[in-house]
Amino acid sequence: MNYISLYQRELVTNHYQPKVFAYYFKQWESYNMPFHAHKEVEIMYVIDGRCIVDTLDESISMKKGDFILLDSNVSHRLIVEKESPCRMLNVEFSFIPKEGCFPSIKDLANENSNLAEFLLLGRPYAVLKDPNDIYYTLKNLVLELDKKEKDKEIVIQLQLAQLLIQISRMVIEERKNERDHQQANVYVKQTIEYLHHNYDCNIQVKDIGDTVNIHPGYLHRIFKKQTGFTIMEYLTSLRMEKAKMLLADTDIPVIEISYYVGINSRQYFSNLFKKHTNMTPIEYRKSVSQDIVKFSR
Known part of the structure; x- marks a missing residue:
């Protein structure tokens, strides 16, 4: 040779x-x-x-x-x-x-x-x-x-x-x-897609694990590692963004918004929303309405 x-x-x-x-x-x-x-x-x-x-x-x-x-x-x-x-x-x-x-x-x-x-x-x-x-x-x-x-x-x-x-x-x-990381990316992407399609439902990590076909504990670890958030933290943030959109763009009564984003307790929803926005849902809708009025003038 x-x-x-x-x-x-x-x-x-x-x-x-x-x-x-x-x-x-x-x-x-x-x-x-x-x-x-x-x-x-x-x-x-x-x-x-x-x-x-x-x-x-x-x-x-x-x-x-x-x-x-x-x-x-x-x-x-x-x-x-x-x-x-x-x-x-x-x-x-x-x-x-x-x-x-x-x-x-x-x-x-x-x-x-x-x-x-x-x-x-x-x-x-x-x-x-x-x-x-x-x-x-x-x-x-x-x-x-x-x-x-x-x-x-x-x-x-x-x-x-x-x-x-x-x-x-x-x-x-x-x-x-590298292969594990690539596969983890696939699982995380599937999880995010599931959350965006089902955020208005009662979701548990076990349900997502069953959907993407991996153990929920492992899914929890790789999701946190990849995104910096737990699955529930990501879901809560997603729900709050959806709630802000509904409060700003629809006439759905404030007391019903929580059900539209998958949270069955109005009080719990109100507490979460204030934690994420520093405003109650009612205050947020009023602030958005005032901004719209100012803009229209």
Whole structure:
């Protein structure tokens, strides 16, 4: 093979092992790198400061603790502003036919579901925030690479395996969180639609959960997380807005407005309305009528 991609099928059908071809710590200051690509996979880790990594698809701002995993032959460049120097650790590695007794990438993928899934993604790059694990693994890897011992290869393979498994876990968890977030958005949207169509009815969270087919407790949590309101808070606010519209635009008696917005207690409705508008329903209707009269004059 001319080069080995992280996502080349041969990695999981034949026996290969990772091998580091270059690594370095470097302080970059006021630097604008031209676009280039490596045959190797590259990890660019920001130890301190800030930088920008441009790919052909996007410009990525990175700061301390961020790192990017670039697949082989992905065109990119580094930009460091003069006022914000950046210290980085870079490691470039590829894959060679397996030697020795350490498990191959194929063997590791067979035992680790995250790594197996990761190797099928085909992503040209991944930008991640280090939870403090990756830097220590990278640092230990570099320290081991610097040693002169002849028998250091097994430890290097251990560090590389740990690094790939850690990164694959992060990428897969991020994908899962993105899918969960997207699904949560769907549930929240369905809930809001339900509330707007049924605000004049007696509504309980259980009813909405049954409609969108998820547990009401989970629905309550994701709705609050997505909107900043509980479902009942959102419903109450919606009902008050509908009540304001009815008071302003219709001649429906004030004592009947509460029933039009799904609240069966007139006193409770009046208290809620005053809490939201600082006026009673009667005061609100009078204020709107006065504004209309002033405007007509």
